[in-house]
Amino acid sequence: MNTPHRWGDQYSELGHGPIPIEPYISPNYYQREKEKIFHKEWLCVGRNEEIPNAGDYKAKRIEAADTSVIVIRGKDGNVGAFHNMCAHRGNTVVTETGHETLGNSRAAILTCRFHGWVYGADGSLISVPQEDRFYECFDKSENGLTAIHVGEWEGFIFVNFSESPAQGLEDFLGEYGQHFAGYPFDKMPYQFTYYTELDCNWKIAHDAFAEAYHVDTIHAGSFPNVFSNGLERVKLMGPHRTSAVHLSMNGKPTPIAGLANELATGSLVAQRGESMLPPTINPDRAQDFSFELSVLFPNTLIHVSEGIWFTHQFWPLAYDRTLWEGRYYVAEPETNAQRWALEHAMTLQRNAWLEDTATMEDTHRAMKSGAKQHQNLQDDEILIRHGAVVVDQYVNA
Ligand code: FES
Ligand SMILES: [Fe+2]
Numbered sequence: 001m002n003t004p005h006r007w008g009d010q011y012s013e014l015g016h017g018p019i020p021i022e023p024y025i026s027p028n029y030y031q032r033e034k035e036k037i038f039h040k041e042w043l044c045v046g047r048n049e050e051i052p053n054a055g056d057y058k059a060k061r062i063e064a065a066d067t068s069v070i071v072i073r074g075k076d077g078n079v080g081a082f083h084n085m086c087a088h089r090g091n092t093v094v095t096e097t098g099h100e101t102l103g104n105s106r107a108a109i110l111t112c113r114f115h116g117w118v119y120g121a122d123g124s125l126i127s128v129p130q131e132d133r134f135y136e137c138f139d140k141s142e143n144g145l146t147a148i149h150v151g152e153w154e155g156f157i158f159v160n161f162s163e164s165p166a167q168g169l170e171d172f173l174g175e176y177g178q179h180f181a182g183y184p185f186d187k188m189p190y191q192f193t194y195y196t197e198l199d200c201n202w203k204i205a206h207d208a209f210a211e212a213y214h215v216d217t218i219h220a221g222s223f224p225n226v227f228s229n230g231l232e233r234v235k236l237m238g239p240h241r242t243s244a245v246h247l248s249m250n251g252k253p254t255p256i257a258g259l260a261n262e263l264a265t266g267s268l269v270a271q272r273g274e275s276m277l278p279p280t281i282n283p284d285r286a287q288d289f290s291f292e293l294s295v296l297f298p299n300t301l302i303h304v305s306e307g308i309w310f311t312h313q314f315w316p317l318a319y320d321r322t323l324w325e326g327r328y329y330v331a332e333p334e335t336n337a338q339r340w341a342l343e344h345a346m347t348l349q350r351n352a353w354l355e356d357t358a359t360m361e362d363t364h365r366a367m368k369s370g371a372k373q374h375q376n377l378q379d380d381e382i383l384i385r386h387g388a389v390v391v392d393q394y395v396n397a
Contacts, residue, residue, distance in 0.1 A: 007234050007382040018374035019388045021367050023395075024201040030319035032395045037298050038064035038316070040162045041394075042172045044300045046071060046100075048155040049189045051079065055108035055121065059084050059094035059101040064202075064316040065161045069148055070094050074121035075108050079152065081159045082123050082145035086112040093119060093145065099195075099315070099323055110145075119145050153177055155186050176240035176296060182278040183304050190332045192346055194353055195325040200364035202299060202316040203391065205324050208356055208363075209301055209312050210293070210383040212245050218359065222352040225250050226268075227290055230380045239297035239390045241383050244281075247288045260344035263337045264330075268305055276306060295383060297390060307331065310349075320364060326353050 003009070008016050023029045045060050057072035068084035070093065084092045091114040094101055105111075108121040118127040123145035128134065149160040151169030154177075158169055170177060198205060208214070215227045231243040253261060268290050275285055281304065282289040291305035301312040308330045315323040328349055333339040377385050 002230075005379050007231070007379050010234070011236055011382065011386070014382070014385050014389050018376050019385060021373055021375060023388070023391065024203055024364070025319070025367050027319045029395065030201070030316065033316070033391065034064050034066070036394045036397060037391070038062065038161075039066075040160070040166070041298060042151065042158045042160045042165070042167075042169050043298070044156050044158050044296065044313070045069060045081075046157045047185075047189075048079075048152070048157065049186065050102060051157075053104070055105040057094065057103055057105065057110065059092075059096055059103075061096060061099050062161075062315065063318075067161065068092060068094075068096060069159050069161075070110070070145070071150065071157055071159070072108070072110065072121045079150055079157060080122055081148040081150035081157075082119075083148060085146065086114065086117055087125060087143035087145070088112065088115055088117050088128075123147050154181060154183070173296075174240070175235075175237040176242070176294070179235070179237065179242060179280045180278070180294070180302065180304065183281070183309070184276055185309060185329070187276075188307065188309060188329045188331050190342075191327055191329050193325060193327045194350060195323065196357065197317065198322050198324055198357060198360050199320060200322055200360040201320060201367075202314040202322040203387065204360050204363050204367075205312075205314040205322050205357075206295070206299065206301070206387060207384045208360055210241075210295060210387060211381045212293070213378065213380050214356075218355045219352055222348055222355055225252065228288075231293070231382070234382055236382075236386050239394075240295060241386050242292060242294035243383060245290050245293050246286065247290045249288060256344065257348070260341040263341035264307070264345055268308065273306075277304065293383075295387065298394075308345075320368075322360075324357060 043062065046058050050058055051071060051073045054073055054075045057070055059068055059070045061068045069081055070084045071079055071081045073079050084094055086093050091112055093110050093112045094103065095113060109126065110119045116129045117125065120126050125140045125143045128140060149165055151158045153169060153173055212227060212229050212231060215223065215229045225248050228246045228248050232246055234243045235241065281292050291303050294302050296302055299314045303310050310326065310328040313325045317323055328346065330342060333342050
């Protein structure tokens with residue numbers, strides 16, 4: 001029975017009261033989030049498909065952990081993670097061209113462009129030009145790249161900047177890891193990405209994507225009457241959370257959208273053929289299931305559906321600035337018709353994401369005014385409530 005307070009009743013430990021705004025607008029709270037969360041917990045920094053071959057690497061700036069990380073695949077196939085900093089005079093070893101930089105070294109080495117120090121994919125310092133002019137106290141074996149803990153789950157690459165992480169990656173993921181295990185993420189590697197920097201706190205961006213209450217209003221243009229505005233099968237799993245979004249049965253796509261849904265290999269609306277979902281997701285195989293909406297703590301949302309999956313990541317740049325990255329994955333189109341349908345899906349998704357991001361800066365600006373001290377959440381905003389409670393637990397631990 002869908003009672004109006006079903007999630008609040010099920011997870012009554014989260015309380016029902018208003019949620020304070022201070023954590024969204026406080027530079028001091030953000031400092032504690034950096035220390036207690038982004039410097040300490042597992043963070044998803046990429047996918048295996050981004051660095052498939054030996055010598056492929058990715059550098060990613062993580063401002064919230066005050067560093068840039070390099071993940072590189074060695075000749076043994078293993079992925080190593082290192083701070084992007086040379087042991088000579090501190091230059092970045094991978095020259096960055098933006099928030100993230102992808103590259104390949106056939107020899108699986110990294111060379112600092114300042115004075116040519118060369119590192120192996122295992123981080124070891126291999127070669128130093130004019131090595132004999134350094135002094136006896138200089139030991140190459142002690143001057144490799146600084147390693148970072150790295151782990152992999154279902155093709156996602158994670159790093160942890162803590163010297164000794166409180167938990168291994170598997171324990172950190174816990175039930176969330178099991179819930180999504182077996183979904184064929186790697187079978188749908190064709191990707192498009194949208195990203196932008198927003199003048200808002202990272203949690204405002206998280207919250208805007210963690211409910212479906214806004215669908216009828218904000219997405220009246222892109223997805224009119226397409227999705228239900230509530231959540232199904234909410235499950236809170238340690239710091240992580242998931243739920244399902246279903247289709248609204250009154251949805252009437254435009255003729256073009258209807259055609260694109262028919263032709264697309266993956267769509268949030270069209271459901272065809274045998275399910276590719278693991279038994280934990282849409283377990284009763286409801287025909288009106290659209291997608292699983294989940295939050296992998298702290299800053300990654302993973303959404304999966306039939307033939308398509310997508311992620312949002314929110315990287316804090318400052319207490320009032322956030323890098324948002326939206327990535328959408330489908331199978332490579334095989335026909336022109338499928339390619340057209342994919343272009344249609346991309347455009348629709350871009351419009352929807354523009355609608356989603358449109359409120360964030362306004363929300364942050366209004367929050368800073370101090371006119372209100374709290375937000376009021378309804379029952380279908382339970383993922384936001386859980387997020388606020390979890391972040392607060394970490395910050396005050
Ligand atoms: S700073 Fe890297 S070689 Fe000099
Ligand atoms: Fe949305």
